[in-house]
Amino acid sequence: MAEAHQAVAFQFTVSPDGIDLQLCHEALRQIYLSGLHSWKKRFIRFKNGVMTGVYPGSPGGFMVVVVSYMSYNQYRRLDPSMGLIAKEHLLMFRYMSTDSQRIVGGVLVGTGLWVTIIMIMRNVLKSLLSWHGWMHARHGSVSWSTRLWLILVKVFSGRKPMLYSFQNSLPRLPVPTIKDTCRRYLESVRPLMEDERYERMEGLTKDFEKNLGPRLQWYLKLKSWWASNYVSDWWEEYIYLRGRGPIMVNSNYYAMDFLYVFPTSIQAARAGNAIHAIMLYRRKLDRAQVQPVTCSVTHIRLSLFYYFVPSMCRTLPQYECMFNSSRVPGVETDVLQHVNDSKHIAVYHKGRFFKVWMFYDGRLLLPREIEQQMERILADSSEPLPGEEKLAALTAGDRTPWAKARETYFGRGKNKNSLDAIEKAAFFVTLDDTEQRFEEDNPVKSLDSYAKSLLHGKCYDRWFDKSFNLIVFKNGTMGLNAEHSWADAPIIGHLWEHVLSMDPLKLGYTEEGHCCGEPHPNLPGPQRLSWDVPAECQEVIQSSLTVARNLADDVDSHIFPFIDFGKGLIKKCRTSPDAFIQIALQLAHYRDKKKFCLTYEASMTRLFREGRTETVRSCTLETCAFVRAMIGDETVREECLSLLKLAAEKHQNMYRLAMTGEGIDRHLFCLYVVSKYLGEDSPFLKEVLSDPWRLSTSQTPLQQVELFDLVRHPEYVSSGGGFGPVADDGYGVSYIIVGENLINFHISSKHSSPETDSHRFGANIRQAMLDILDLFQLEKKTK
Structure with a gap:
């Protein structure tokens, strides 16, 4: 085979005349070019390190x-x-x-x-x-x-900041006072508790605030002075890495392709452009050329310039772990494994694993050359080795069996080499043998099937431990599945926006649907990975697959584009779009379940060094008052509108508190961790952290709006992404506000719960959005 020939640097034979060396000049040339590429990358990293260090x-x-x-x-x-x-x-x-x-x-x-x-x-x-103070300014x-x-x-701020320039200038996340956290906690649970239970909780809170709380706070203050962020390391370890249940559905999340545009129906071609775009993004990361993510100061225009606040935190570990990384299972806790450089990707197709080199002649493969490699994999008719086809199910099941199997069966020989090829790959690619896309004549079923395929697939055709999986379907549609411990969704979203913006417009396709350019005549083919999976290991694989399938079959997904109106019309109501949607979710949930529940809305803490997320408890007294007024028969419109404005103002204020380090949930979490280290049992903290989030919500931000001209090309919109339900009897809701006239909702729940139905909840969300908009009577104002 061609790849076997290229892999040999020289051959030698022993004869009576001595040793005859037959050097392979092409192989030596490739070694030289590879070394040159490596030294260039080292020099660039050194230079960037100097520039960042003195910024x-x-x-x-x-x-x-x-x-x-x-x-x-x-x-x-x-x-x-x-x-x-x-x-x-x-x-x-x-x-x-x-x-x-x-x-x-x-x-x-x-x-x-x-x-x-x-x-x-x-x-x-x-x-x-x-x-x-700028965050509290009136809009x-x-x-x-x-x-x-x-x-x-x-x-x-200096001129021309690089990716990591602001790391040394960002303030540390402050530790809220015990008094403020306890007060805000009681305020957040008041609408959810009957008087008797609330009075009991109030007593536990006051006891904690007076006795154990100050002692735990002292240790937390000490950590905040010593560590760059008092939350992030514990959050990563205890919320993600120490979890022993499946990360598929429970932790991993997904991102979708364009909703209405299908650039090509050729699977290998779509993979070629996408993989090339991803590798270009990695190169920009290596060179620190990705611009720091910034958050606009309420889009204030001052003179002729827009001024931005640098908000890149936790970027160093998160962005570095985007590539060449994998979550490695352990018996008690997992670890994140990262290598500095990787020149290959791992590809899965019809039960076989392949290693594909991304560089040749000292350069990155071009899209048509990557398509050529994908075509070779698709044309490979070899059968999977025993145990190979469903091997990835180990990453979909419980963590402890996977950790023990990895140590027992993958610690040496060909299994170790093949596993290393996957775990140390730049990222993982699945050439899926199914077809998924949005169908106008069957929008509900097609999108639901698409979401479930990205979230869990067949439970054995994604490597859920990799930092992210690129999934390319048979008809050319694609998507991502991302592991959660290394980063939050906006980080992978930044990459995905880059890929979607480059794919059809900058890289493009020929009239036949292939990548632009020509195939390489001497390009070595992909390397098929070899496995020796014994029968005992195959039993563990089957057991993990059973667990994963039970979990996947229970997921009730519903994705629907809300096209009645978008943020353009909401802004005319002089209301925050996010507050509008969150209040609509509360109204929809009450109509769905006839009760309120503890609600989680993710907020970023990028204003601080190594910041990740904080929780906005969206179910407030003000929101509940508005919902009760809306479902009442005798409430007048003016009263509902007044209550809505109060609820929206309250929500915005809570969002500001969360962003500025004054949220309560990360503080309570860290206090709980300290109490466990000290061996102290706190009834207050135990009860606080045991309450389930029956409504878990998150907005997928569109961060690089300059990459998409949604006015001229409104069809180039992504439908965002989603995640699995957090509680067995709850809902997970993700939404993305795209342009001025579209909001995409991703809803998940479990079929096994008699209380939930994702499609019913979706209908309630749509009706709640329309009912709230109707309060403003914009049509009458226009007339």
Whole structure:
């Protein structure tokens, strides 16, 4: 085979005349080009590390400071070293001329001045970013204090920031006071508890606030002074990595393709463009050329410029773990494995695993060349080895059996080599043998099937431990399945927006539907991975598959595009789109279950270093009052509208608190962890953390709006992504606000619960959205 020939660097034979070496020049050339590529990448990383390390300074700024300092001293005839060369104990100056001594001393002092300026700018910027008064400004108005703050942030942020430039300037996540957390907790549960239970909870809260709470808080304060973020490491470990249940459905989430556009129906071609775009994004990450994610300051326009607040946190570990990473199972806890570089991807098709190199001739493969490799895999008619076809089911079942099987059967030999090829791959690709897409004549069933396929597939055709899986279906539709422990959804969403924006418009396809370009005549083919799976291991695989299938079959998914109106019309109501949707979800849930429930809405804490998420408890007293008014028969429209505005204002305020580090749930979680370390039993914390989130919600943000022209090309919209239900008797709801006229909802629940029905809940959401909009009577105002 061609790949076997290319893999041999040289051959030798022993004869009476000696040893005859037959060098393979092509193989040696590939080794040379590979080494050159590796050293280029190392140099770029070193350079970026230097640039990030001195930010907001720069090498140009260093030259300006040093030359200006020495020129000033030359003009004033001063000693540029400020007497440094006169110190007798600096022996190195004794061997230099007087002019050399002055130059070296001036450079040293100038460098010290430059470093001092950098440290001052960093600390000033950190202080500026610790002020969050701009978030409480009334929409559409900008106070003078906010204007001044914006200008100072712009001045001290420097020019042309790189991906990790703001890491050293972001403030640390503050620890809320025990008193504030307890007060806000009681306020959040008041609408959910009867008077008797609430009074009992109030007593537990006051006892905790007075006795155990301050002691736990002291340890948490100590950690916040020592660690860069007092939440993130414990959150990653205890919420994600220590979980022993399946991560499929319970943790992993998915992202969908375009809703209405199908760039090509050729599976290999779609994979070629997508894989190439993903690898280009990885290269930008390696070079720190991905622009820091920023959050606009309520879209304030000041003079002729938009001013942005840097909000890139936890980016260093999250973005680094996007590629070349895998979650490795352990008996008690999993670990995240990451390698600095990987030059191949792992591909699964019809029960076989392949290793595909992404570089040749010292360069990244072009889309048509990647398509060529995918075509070879699709044309491969070999049968799976015993135990190979459903091997990935181990990653879909419980973690402990997978950890024990990995240690027993995959620790050496060909199994270890093949497993390493998967776990150390840049990412995982599944060439799915089913067809999925949105069908206009059957929208409900087609989208529901599409979502379930991305969420769990056949339970053995995705490697759920990989940082993410690219899934390309037989008809050219594609999607992602992402592991959750290494990062939150906006990180993978940033990558996916890049891929979708490049695929049809920048990379494009030929008229026949193939990738642009020509196949490579000498490209080595994919390498088929080899396995030796004994019968005992196959039994473990089958057991994990049974667990996974029971879980997958229980998932009730419903995805529907809400096309009646979007954020454009909601803004005319002078209401936050997110608050509008969250209140609609509360109204829909009450109509669905005839009761309120503890509601989780994910909020980002990007304003702080290594920030991940915080919870907005969306079921508030104000929202419940509005819902009761809406379902009442005698409530007038004006009263409902007034209650709606109060509920929306309350929701926005809670969202601000969560974003600015004043949420309660991460604080309570960390207090609980400290109590466990100290061996203290807290009835208050135990009850708080045992309450299930029966309505778990999340908004998928569209972060790079400049990549999509939804005015001219409204068809180029993604339908977002979703996740599985959090509670057995609850709902999971993800939504994405796309453009001005579309909101896509992803709803999940469990068939086994008699209380839930995703399609029924979807109908209630749609009706709730329409009923709330009707309160504003926009049609009458327009007339």
